[in-house]
Amino acid sequence: MPRKFIVGGNYKLNGSQDSLKSLVDTLNKGDLDKEVEIVVAPPFLYLDHVRKTIRKEIAVAGQNCYSKASGAYTGEVAAEMLKDIGIDWVILGHSERRDIFRETDDEVGLKVAHALKAGLKVIACCGEKLEEREDNKTTEVVFRQLEAIRKHINDWSNVVIAYEPVWAIGTGKVATPQQAQEVHKAIRNWLKEKVSPEVAEATRIQYGGSVNASNAATLAGEPDIDGFLVGGASLKPEFVTICNAKARM
Numbered sequence: 001m002p003r004k005f006i007v008g009g010n011y012k013l014n015g016s017q018d019s020l021k022s023l024v025d026t027l028n029k030g031d032l033d034k035e036v037e038i039v040v041a042p043p044f045l046y047l048d049h050v051r052k053t054i055r056k057e058i059a060v061a062g063q064n065c066y067s068k069a070s071g072a073y074t075g076e077v078a079a080e081m082l083k084d085i086g087i088d089w090v091i092l093g094h095s096e097r098r099d100i101f102r103e104t105d106d107e108v109g110l111k112v113a114h115a116l117k118a119g120l121k122v123i124a125c126c127g128e129k130l131e132e133r134e135d136n137k138t139t140e141v142v143f144r145q146l147e148a149i150r151k152h153i154n155d156w157s158n159v160v161i162a163y164e165p166v167w168a169i170g171t172g173k174v175a176t177p178q179q180a181q182e183v184h185k186a187i188r189n190w191l192k193e194k195v196s197p198e199v200a201e202a203t204r205i206q207y208g209g210s211v212n213a214s215n216a217a218t219l220a221g222e223p224d225i226d227g228f229l230v231g232g233a234s235l236k237p238e239f240v241t242i243c244n245a246k247a248r249m
Contacts, residue, residue, distance in 0.1 A: 008040070008228070024053050036247075048086075092111045124149055160204045162207075169208065173210060212233045
């Protein structure tokens with residue numbers, strides 16, 4: 001069965017009630033490819049509002065959640081809380097969480113496992129820094145990050161992997177379609193060897209890293225790129241064009 005193309009919009013620490021209303025209105029009025037799954041991730045404060053106002057076929061995600069259901073963890077948000085307000089997805093392991101907030105590979109793995117157990121679908125991020133790519137350590141880093149998830153979960157049916165080379169996030173630098181495809185193919189082969197051929201064939205792998213309206217269609221043409229996780233461009237009207245990239249190939 002063909003893998004359904006999936007595009008995520010990660011708003012990060014951006015937005016206000018007015019700006020998010022504008023983003024939602026653009027998506028609600030947009031002529032979107034019905035064959036593409038779309039997920040948007042606004043800041044926590046606006047999750048419920050966006051969920052209630054965005055067209056029903058667009059899913060809403062949290063940008064993070066904790067590995068515990070409750071307790072004395074000031075400032076954290078539980079996967080169960082996201083489910084309680086009708087949120088179906090969460091992004092975990094983004095490079096900014098790993099780098100700025102020092103989340104370890106194992107912490108990410110525990111979060112993924114807990115989110116899945118709570119009934120959320122997970123966009124699990126992985127990717128290498130520039131110096132790691134220059135040292136030819138891309139797959140070593142990515143496989144290490146994925147292994148930390150694999151050891152905590154058995155069921156991959158609600159996991160989407162997002163390959164995001166850190167050197168391409170918010171920098172304007174984009175991996176060439178060939179560079180992205182090479183890593184996506186390596187990830188799929190890793191899944192085949194470490195999990196199962198069935199999981200490797202079924203799991204969707206997104207590309208993230210300065211995706212925009214001008215490069216999305218070319219990237220979408222690669223056989224192992226099953227969608228995008230979009231940062232800055234998801235805050236602009238061009239996000240609609242990115243969501244329709246598969247149809248523009």
